[in-house]
Amino acid sequence: LDREEPNYFGAGPAQLPTSVLQKAAVDLINYKDLGLGIGEISHRSKDATEVINNSKEHLRKLLSVPDTHEVFFMQGGGTTGFSSLATNLMTAYVGATGTVAPGGYLVTGSWSQKAEEEAARLRLKTEVIFDSRKFDTNGKFGSIPDESKWADKINGKKFSYVYLCENETVHGVEWPSLPKCLEDREDIEIVADLSSDILSRKVDISKYGVIMAGAQKNIGLAGLTLYIIKKSILENISKAEANDELLAKLNVPVTPIAFDYPIVVKNNSAYNTIPIFTLHIMDLVFQNLLEHGGVEHQEKENNQKAEILYGALDKSSDFYNLPVDPKCRSKMNVVFTLKKDGLDDLFLKEAAAEKLTGLKGHRSVGGFRASIYNAVSVQSVEKLAKFATDFAQKHSK
Ligand code: PLP
Numbered sequence: 001l002d003r004e005e006p007n008y009f010g011a012g013p014a015q016l017p018t019s020v021l022q023k024a025a026v027d028l029i030n031y032k033d034l035g036l037g038i039g040e041i042s043h044r045s046k047d048a049t050e051v052i053n054n055s056k057e058h059l060r061k062l063l064s065v066p067d068t069h070e071v072f073f074m075q076g077g078g079t080t081g082f083s084s085l086a087t088n089l090m091t092a093y094v095g096a097t098g099t100v101a102p103g104g105y106l107v108t109g110s111w112s113q114k115a116e117e118e119a120a121r122l123r124l125k126t127e128v129i130f131d132s133r134k135f136d137t138n139g140k141f142g143s144i145p146d147e148s149k150w151a152d153k154i155n156g157k158k159f160s161y162v163y164l165c166e167n168e169t170v171h172g173v174e175w176p177s178l179p180k181c182l183e184d185r186e187d188i189e190i191v192a193d194l195s196s197d198i199l200s201r202k203v204d205i206s207k208y209g210v211i212m213a214g215a216q217k218n219i220g221l222a223g224l225t226l227y228i229i230k231k232s233i234l235e236n237i238s239k240a241e242a243n244d245e246l247l248a249k250l251n252v253p254v255t256p257i258a259f260d261y262p263i264v265v266k267n268n269s270a271y272n273t274i275p276i277f278t279l280h281i282m283d284l285v286f287q288n289l290l291e292h293g294g295v296e297h298q299e300k301e302n303n304q305k306a307e308i309l310y311g312a313l314d315k316s317s318d319f320y321n322l323p324v325d326p327k328c329r330s331k332m333n334v335v336f337t338l339k340k341d342g343l344d345d346l347f348l349k350e351a352a353a354e355k356l357t358g359l360k361g362h363r364s365v366g367g368f369r370a371s372i373y374n375a376v377s378v379q380s381v382e383k384l385a386k387f388a389t390d391f392a393q394k395h396s397k
Contacts, residue, residue: 010358095236109168
């Protein structure tokens, strides 16, 4: 089972390490010589439980998850993640305070925007703390306003949680670090979508109430989402759920049972049928990362890849337009357009001829997007950077 190493820059589902897929392919057919594949056995069997426990342990190691936090997995993706976060976190706030407060949203791109819209659709109270388009000279997503411009919006206010998307996959905008004014608020739970940058860089888990990440970019196949949650939040949800009358009075919707975090945790991520093959692949990705220097090494490599690609595009800045403020350029999704009209199709065609694929920008933004997730090699990025430089030289006149 082999393949030529791809140079694939798709935004998701994305490329995974070939060695992981080779091992997974064998295990899909005959896991540990059971005569059955890993996806064919009961999700409550000893072997499946071992996969769940190992995945949790490996993730804990990779991210130094403290004892204050629990790790669990749930069917679904990023959308299931932000829908379920909204009801669970509002419920937790009721458990902690006996009241409701809006969920606050820092809107820096289409995923945080969608998360806020979804919470509002569920008839939960929300507040957009800022929408970065209002601070942007072009009125577009592509920058993150300085804290001094919005910190007063949270001063003295209560929020059941504050939500942000650490890496906006469509717009290529990534928070360089958590905003200090939020970190300083011990009474606010920071809830973050790390779907497209989990395990790409070190993060301090103790600062987060919840981290959620869909698998299909840096850590696996579509269909599974991971969560890292403060244990006190789980306790507060259970406390509120024991008082259904109060939840009804405060108009807080009941979370569907398969997405109720305390229930999922109590059942070790197997309340309902967890896709165990998908989780096994995630664990193989974790193990692969542990064997190759962990997140620290991966972060260095990701920095190097981002420097190579942004460096090449910046050098040809007469030809390429990079719409994102350098202060918050994503190290995962490099978004760019051509300044000259009429060359987009040719760019993709000539790139494909060099076996560089998956470069088309998101349909809502246009242009190009090179996703350089963990599994994309430095060599692939160098090849793309050279192609971009050559293409600019060839078509500049
Ligand atoms: N959040 C982010 C940052 C994403 O990039 C995506 C999808 O690309 C989502 C959420 C939604 O994920 P899904 O399609 O798995 O629901």
